[in-house]
Amino acid sequence: MKNFVTLGALVISLALIIYLYVRLSATERQLTDAQRRMADCEQVTFQLQNQLSQQARMQAREAGQPVPGEQE
Numbered sequence: 001m002k003n004f005v006t007l008g009a010l011v012i013s014l015a016l017i018i019y020l021y022v023r024l025s026a027t028e029r030q031l032t033d034a035q036r037r038m039a040d041c042e043q044v045t046f047q048l049q050n051q052l053s054q055q056a057r058m059q060a061r062e063a064g065q066p067v068p069g070e071q072e
Helices: 002-063
Strands: none
Touching: none
């Protein structure tokens, strides 16, 4: 009987280790995906800010105002 209890504890421990490994692997994949999406968002934000700056410069030139970021 004592051997069955020990064997049961080992089986439960192994099952828990496998379960936690699967959960950790899934979490790592989700983290990698989130980091990739964050990098993509940062790139798009940079591009949009760049376009906005260019539009502001063009509008300032057309209006005859000093252009931001350029020396007078």
